[in-house]
Amino acid sequence: MFIDKVNIHVKGGDGGAGCMSFRREAHVPKGGPDGGDGGDGGSVIVRADAGVSSLIDYRFKHHFKAQRGTHGKGSRMHGARGEDLILKVPVGTVVRFYDEESKEAGELIADLTHDGESVVVMAGGKGGRGNTHFVTSTRRAPAFAELGEPALEGWIQLEMKLMADAALVGMPSAGKSSLIAKISAVRPKIADYPFTTLVPNLGVALTSDDYSFVVADIPGLIEGAHEGRGLGHEFLRHIERTALIVHIVDLTGDWEGRDPLQDYEVINSELALYADELAARPRIVVANKIDVPGTEEVCEKLAQRVREDSIAAAGGNEFAPSPIDPKLYRISALTGQGVDALKNAIGTKVRELREAAREQERSTPRYDQVWELRRDARDAAFEVHRLSDGVFRVEGPRVERLVVQTDWENEEAIAYMQHRMKRMGVDKALEKAGARDGDEVRILGFAFDFESALMADDMFAELED
Ligand SMILES: Nc1nc2c(ncn2[C@@H]2O[C@H](COP(=O)(O)OP(=O)(O)OP(=O)(O)O)[C@@H](O)[C@H]2O)c(=O)[nH]1
């Protein structure tokens, strides 16, 4: 079975709690604070690995969790960092958020197109700091420590897309599998009935000057494929990421006794209907089964049509570069006639396209890095809502974690949380929203007083954070 899409639940490791402790020495009733920090929780990382060829590992196991950080201890003993959990996926895997309720994929997280490329999908929680961090000139013995930060968790979707350089597309029985068998080492099933190929086959082809490229043999497409008819739809999206489309036309119109020119049009329009940009994707057109007598005339007509389409795709200018190769490649996948010339033409085109892609890659930032930066910004953001007269709610990932990280039984811990909120600008934002002394501020299930909470003297003002 070809597993190309899975939804999994991932959770980072929670941070360990910081420790509240004081040094004990003989003859000293109460020494200075010596509580160690909790360890950071591990993160969940998705990494592309050239040694992994499918998502089968995620078929039955759906929950993955990184290790939590351990708690800090007295005598300044820090907790251990939790180990990251690395989920290996095939090169060419797209990672997205997934909404378990609506069963829909959400925002794109990363497109892992290179071996070793990785993205942190759920960060572990930071370890809480021990009480040694909270000494100020006026408070020598802080009697609290931070709790560990809870980790992020959620559903993500992994989707594997084929990473072929060229995709063989065409009607059922056009000879796609016969061709890939001739130019690579794969041996797919070949038969004279439609839909012989049910899942894509990947093969490595070598040009006569030893340049290698990956070809995909895609299940046959039929009219209406873009809206789900036949088998092709599932696989049309794989074509989305192949640089070159190799369109195979059956000159005999074998399947259902069709007109080859009409077949050619149908495939073109299915590609365009599926995704606009596929219409402009670099393309080579191949006429297959030239060994069958009586196909010469239709072959000439097709050659003429391809030439016209090539010029049209170049904006009507015969001499401008066109995404469609003006030449019709005539082959017999059965006898091998014309196959080497076609293979070399595909190789040459792939090389050109790869070089152009590399050039472009140099000038664009890696998507996963962009995403990670954006997530950080989003994490720190918060919103203030006025619920009713004198009641406000503050919402935002980091603010909310700060609240959960606080020991609400401990006044000093609360005062420290207030200090951090002040640093984040929560008090300013509340003031701007109209909050006044005595108003109620709610964060998650907790409530406190605006005045005492945020306007009070900050006893931790001299601490860095
Ligand atoms: N005479 C002749 N027959 C061919 C040629 N290429 C393929 N065939 C025959 O056409 C039939 C279909 O070939 P396949 O390679 O299975 O076609 P396909 O495009 O992979 O078909 P699906 O997997 O069903 O989409 C088989 O009976 C092949 O032997 C050719 O060049 N000449």
Ligand SMILES: [Mg+2]
């Ligand atoms: Mg086939």
